[in-house]
Amino acid sequence: MREIVVIGGGASGLAVALETKKRGRDVLLIEREEDLGGILNQCIHNGFGLEVFEEEYTGPEYANKYIEEFLKLDIDYHLNTTVLKIEKTNNYFEITMSSKARGIEKIKAKAVVISTGSYERSRGSIIMPGERPYGVITAGSAQRYLNIDGYMVGKRVFILGSGDIGLIMARRMFLEGAKVLGVAEIMPYSNGLTRNIVQCLDDFDIPLYLSHTVTDVKSGESNRLESIVIQKVDENFNPIENTAKVFEVDTLLLSIGLIPDIALLDNLEVVVDSLTKSAKINQAYETSVRGLFICGNSLQVHDLVDNVTLESIRAGKCVSDYLEKKLEKNNESIDIIPGKNVGYVTPQVLDFSWSPKELIISFRGKKKMEKTKIKVFQNNELVFEKFKQFIVPAEMETIKLDYSKLNKFDELGISLEEL
Amino acid sequence: MFDYIVIGAGIVGSTIARELSRYQVKVKVLDKENDVANVQTLANSAIIHSGHNPDPDSLKAKLCVWGNKLYEKMEEELSIPLLKSGAYVVAHNKTEEEKLAELYETAKINKVPEFYYLDSQEAKKQEPNISKNVTKVLSLPTTKVTYPWEVAFACMENAIMNGVSLQKNALVTKIIPNNEYFEIEVNGKQIFKTKNIINAAGVACDDIAGMVEKEVPYKVHGRKGEYFVLDKRVKGFVNHVLYPLPSDKGKGVLITPQFHGNILIGPTSEYVDDKFNVSTSFEGLDYVKTHAKELAENIPFNDIIRSFAGIRSSIESGDFYIEESKEFKGFYHVAGIDSPGLTSAPAIALYLLKEVIKIDKKQKINKDFNPIIRKQREFHSLSKEKQIELLKEDARYGNIICKCEKITEKEVIDAINGELGSDTIKGIKKRIRVGAGLCQGGYCEEKVMRLISREKNISPLDVKYDDKASKLFVGETKVNKL
Numbered sequence A: 001m002r003e004i005v006v007i008g009g010g011a012s013g014l015a016v017a018l019e020t021k022k023r024g025r026d027v028l029l030i031e032r033e034e035d036l037g038g039i040l041n042q043c044i045h046n047g048f049g050l051e052v053f054e055e056e057y058t059g060p061e062y063a064n065k066y067i068e069e070f071l072k073l074d075i076d077y078h079l080n081t082t083v084l085k086i087e088k089t090n091n092y093f094e095i096t097m098s099s100k101a102r103g104i105e106k107i108k109a110k111a112v113v114i115s116t117g118s119y120e121r122s123r124g125s126i127i128m129p130g131e132r133p134y135g136v137i138t139a140g141s142a143q144r145y146l147n148i149d150g151y152m153v154g155k156r157v158f159i160l161g162s163g164d165i166g167l168i169m170a171r172r173m174f175l176e177g178a179k180v181l182g183v184a185e186i187m188p189y190s191n192g193l194t195r196n197i198v199q200c201l202d203d204f205d206i207p208l209y210l211s212h213t214v215t216d217v218k219s220g221e222s223n224r225l226e227s228i229v230i231q232k233v234d235e236n237f238n239p240i241e242n243t244a245k246v247f248e249v250d251t252l253l254l255s256i257g258l259i260p261d262i263a264l265l266d267n268l269e270v271v272v273d274s275l276t277k278s279a280k281i282n283q284a285y286e287t288s289v290r291g292l293f294i295c296g297n298s299l300q301v302h303d304l305v306d307n308v309t310l311e312s313i314r315a316g317k318c319v320s321d322y323l324e325k326k327l328e329k330n331n332e333s334i335d336i337i338p339g340k341n342v343g344y345v346t347p348q349v350l351d352f353s354w355s356p357k358e359l360i361i362s363f364r365g366k367k368k369m370e371k372t373k374i375k376v377f378q379n380n381e382l383v384f385e386k387f388k389q390f391i392v393p394a395e396m397e398t399i400k401l402d403y404s405k406l407n408k409f410d411e412l413g414i415s416l417e418e419l
Numbered sequence B: 001m002f003d004y005i006v007i008g009a010g011i012v013g014s015t016i017a018r019e020l021s022r023y024q025v026k027v028k029v030l031d032k033e034n035d036v037a038n039v040q041t042l043a044n045s046a047i048i049h050s051g052h053n054p055d056p057d058s059l060k061a062k063l064c065v066w067g068n069k070l071y072e073k074m075e076e077e078l079s080i081p082l083l084k085s086g087a088y089v090v091a092h093n094k095t096e097e098e099k100l101a102e103l104y105e106t107a108k109i110n111k112v113p114e115f116y117y118l119d120s121q122e123a124k125k126q127e128p129n130i131s132k133n134v135t136k137v138l139s140l141p142t143t144k145v146t147y148p149w150e151v152a153f154a155c156m157e158n159a160i161m162n163g164v165s166l167q168k169n170a171l172v173t174k175i176i177p178n179n180e181y182f183e184i185e186v187n188g189k190q191i192f193k194t195k196n197i198i199n200a201a202g203v204a205c206d207d208i209a210g211m212v213e214k215e216v217p218y219k220v221h222g223r224k225g226e227y228f229v230l231d232k233r234v235k236g237f238v239n240h241v242l243y244p245l246p247s248d249k250g251k252g253v254l255i256t257p258q259f260h261g262n263i264l265i266g267p268t269s270e271y272v273d274d275k276f277n278v279s280t281s282f283e284g285l286d287y288v289k290t291h292a293k294e295l296a297e298n299i300p301f302n303d304i305i306r307s308f309a310g311i312r313s314s315i316e317s318g319d320f321y322i323e324e325s326k327e328f329k330g331f332y333h334v335a336g337i338d339s340p341g342l343t344s345a346p347a348i349a350l351y352l353l354k355e356v357i358k359i360d361k362k363q364k365i366n367k368d369f370n371p372i373i374r375k376q377r378e379f380h381s382l383s384k385e386k387q388i389e390l391l392k393e394d395a396r397y398g399n400i401i402c403k404c405e406k407i408t409e410k411e412v413i414d415a416i417n418g419e420l421g422s423d424t425i426k427g428i429k430k431r432i433r434v435g436a437g438l439c440q441g442g443y444c445e446e447k448v449m450r451l452i453s454r455e456k457n458i459s460p461l462d463v464k465y466d467d468k469a470s471k472l473f474v475g476e477t478k479v480n481k482l
Ligand SMILES: Cc1cc2nc3c(=O)[nH]c(=O)nc-3n(C[C@H](O)[C@H](O)[C@H](O)COP(=O)(O)OP(=O)(O)OC[C@H]3O[C@@H](n4cnc5c(N)ncnc54)[C@H](O)[C@@H]3O)c2cc1C
Pocket: B007, B008, B009, B010, B011, B012, B013, B014, B030, B031, B032, B033, B036, B037, B038, B039, B040, B041, B042, B043, B044, B045, B046, B047, B048, B049, B170, B171, B172, B173, B200, B201, B202, B203, B204, B205, B208, B224, B225, B226, B267, B309, B310, B311, B312, B313, B337, B338, B339, B340, B341, B342, B343, B344
C-alpha cells in the first residue's frame, strides 16, 4: 500500500510529489510518456517562471528545475505507464496501470492525486461546417510535431481561436517560414494573454479578426485542405451575411480551448462542475470522493504554469495533512457560487473539517471589465472586497480570504461589479 | 485475363468479392480510394434494418430481410461486431399511430420475422429517455447495429485469403467493351482485361455505367445525410435504435446506439448537386438537433465529439437496380444501393451471383474456400486471464497508444501489418479506433505516426493521413534540417 499515488508527471504532478515527499510522505508518481515534464516539454518559448522564480525560462527549463529536485529527492516514479482505472474501496484506492515493462498491474494507495492535465478541444466539439480534409489540426498537436518531432504541418496557415497556444504557434510557424494569414476569434476579445497578442501577432503583422469564425472548410480534388471561409458573427454568434473572407491555406490550426482530462474519474462517483468541466473540489483540492485530490490543468485550465505549481504545492500540503489525519470531525460545508460576471469558481465547496483557515479562491471573469470590484457575499453580507483595474477572461484571478469569520450555513457568492 | 473485375470496394464490392471467391474464378477488385470502405460505407447509420420499411415487392424489401439474417452468419464466420439492439419506431399521436399501423402491415408482408407494438408505458420502461410525448411504439427486435467498415474489411480480407486480389488507388478511367472481354483502363494508364465486370461503384455507379452503356438506365441523385457522434461515455443513453415515422424524406433523423458505446444522431436527407462533396452545414446539423428532440429527452449534446456527412447513391426508381447490361453481356449493374444497402449487401452479393449471373451454371466451386476469419476483439475488452496470457506472449500489449479507446501498441502494429493492413492514420483509425475517442487523435496521432514510420521503414515525411495528397508534414523544421 502506497500513501500517495500521483497520476501525471507534468508541472502539477511534480509539484505535488515534491511537496508531499518533503513532508515525509510516501509517494509514487505515474507518467505515461517517456519523460517527466508534461506539456512544458513542447513549449520551447520563453515566458515561464516570472511569478515563481522572478525570471523567464522556456518550458523545458522550467520543468527541469522541478525534475532535478524530484530526482534528487529520490521520489519513486514510473514512466511509460498509463493508468487505466481507479477504483475506491472503503479505505483505499486501487489503481490499475499498464506498461510495456511490467504489463498490467494493480497497486493500492491511501490517497490519489489527479494531475493529468487537459486535452485540446478538437473540430468535433464545435460546429464547424464544411468538408473534412486533412490539415485541420489542433494547435497543440502541431506544436508537438514542430518542437518535439521537428516537422512542419503546413506552409500557409490560418488559426481559429486566440488561445495562447494558437498565438504562440502563429509566431512559431512564421519564424519557421510559413505564411500565417490570420487568427479568427469568435469572441469580441482575445482569449490569450495580452503579452502574447503583442509578441506573437502584432510584432509580425499577423491580423487578428475578433468576432469572426470559420464558416466553411474546403478541399479540392485531394484530401488536403485548400481554403477556408471566415465570417463576422453577431452577438449571438450567428454569421453575418456578406462578411465572408476566403483564405487559401493548407492548414487550419485550432486553438479553441482546453478541457480538463478527467477520463479517469469516469467510474468513480465524483461530482462534476459543468462550468470547469472537472471535479468539484473543496478548499483542500479534494473531490467529492474522500482522499481523491485533483489540481493543475485537470482541475481548471490555467494560463500560467506558475499558478499550476503554486496550486499543486498547496494541494500537496493538503494531501499530507489528510494522511496525517489533521482533519477535524466536522460535517459542515457550504457551497461557493459564481455570481454576476463570474464564469466559474474553484473551490466549489468550503469544507469545515479542513483546518488551514485561509481560503484561496480562483475564478475567471465572464467578460472584459475595467475598474472592477471583486465582491464576496454570504447571506447578503459583504465579507470580502477588492479593487481590480482590469478583468479579462483570459486571466485567472485569485483571492485569499480568512474563513474563520464565515458562518457555516450560508453559501458564498462571488461577483464582479464595474464601478 | 480476369474472370471478374469488381469496381468498388465498399460494402457491396467486398461482399461480392467474398462470394465470388467461393468459385474457381480469377477476381480483382479495383477502388480509387486508398482504403476499402472509404465512401458510403464509411458514413452511414450502421444499422442492420429489419426490413419493415421498404415497399413490399421491391428488391429492397426482399434483400433487406434476407441480408439482416445473413449478418448473423457473418458474425459467426467473420467475427464482425454486431449489436443486437432492436429498434423502436415511435408515434406521437393518433395520426402517427395510423402510419405506424401501415408500417406494421408492411413488416408483415415483407416477412420481417418478429415485430410487435408496445404501449407508451412499456416503451418508457425499456427506454427511460424516450420522448415523453410518445404514445405507441412498433418494436423491431431483429434490428441490429454493426461497424460497417469492419464488415467490409472482414469480407475483403476473407476474399483475399481465398484468392481475390485488391488494387487500391485504382481509379477506373475508361472501359472498352470487346466481343469476348472488356478492357479496363486504370488511372489513365494501366489496362486490365476481364470477361465480366461488376459495377459496384456506389455514388459513381452511373459514371462507370456511362463508360460502357450508350444509355445508362439510371442516374444517381446524391442524397446527403449529416450526423453528430456522441462520446462513448453516454453509453446506455438509449439501447434501441429510435426511428421516427418515415416520410417522403426517408427514414428521418434517428438516434442510434453504436457498437462501441457511442450514440449517433442523424441523418438529414437532402438532395445535393455534388455527389462527392460530404461537407456538413449549420442548417443540416441544426435540423438534426431539432428533430432528434422529438425522439428523446435530455439528449447529451455536450458530449458531441464529431460531426460528419455521407451521400446516398439514390436513383429515380427508389429501388436497387441489379441487372446484367442488355447490350453488353458480362457487364453487371449493382446500382442505386442506398439505404438499406449496408443491411442488404450480403444478400445483394448472393442475389447477383445466384439469380442474375446464375454462377452455379457457369463456374466450378472452389473447394479450398475457407469462410472463417478469427479476429481477436479489442485487447482491453478481453477477459483478465486472456489479457495476462497475451501479455506474456507480447509485452507490447502493455503499451497504451490511444488512451481514450485503450488501444495498445501491439494492436496498432497488427493493424499496420495485417493481411488488409493500412499505413495511414485514417486507415489505422478505421481498423482499431485509435483517435476515435474524446480527444479525436490529439493525443495519439503522433504515436501512430511514429509507429507507421517505424514499421513501414519510411520517413515521417512520407506518413499520410489518407491519400497521397494528405501527408502529415510539408517539411522539416530549420533545426531538424541542420
Ligand atoms: C447517410 C447514410 C446513411 C445510411 N444508413 C444506412 C443504414 O443504417 N443501414 C443500411 O443498411 N444502409 C445505410 N446506408 C446505405 C449504405 O451505407 C450503402 O448502401 C452502402 O454503404 C453502399 O455500399 P457500396 O459498396 O455500394 O458503396 P460505397 O461504399 O460508396 O463503395 C463504392 C466504391 O466504389 C469506388 N469507386 C467509385 N468510382 C470508382 C472508379 N471510377 N474507379 C474505382 N473505384 C471507384 C469508391 O471509391 C467506393 O469505395 C446509408 C447511407 C448513407 C449515405
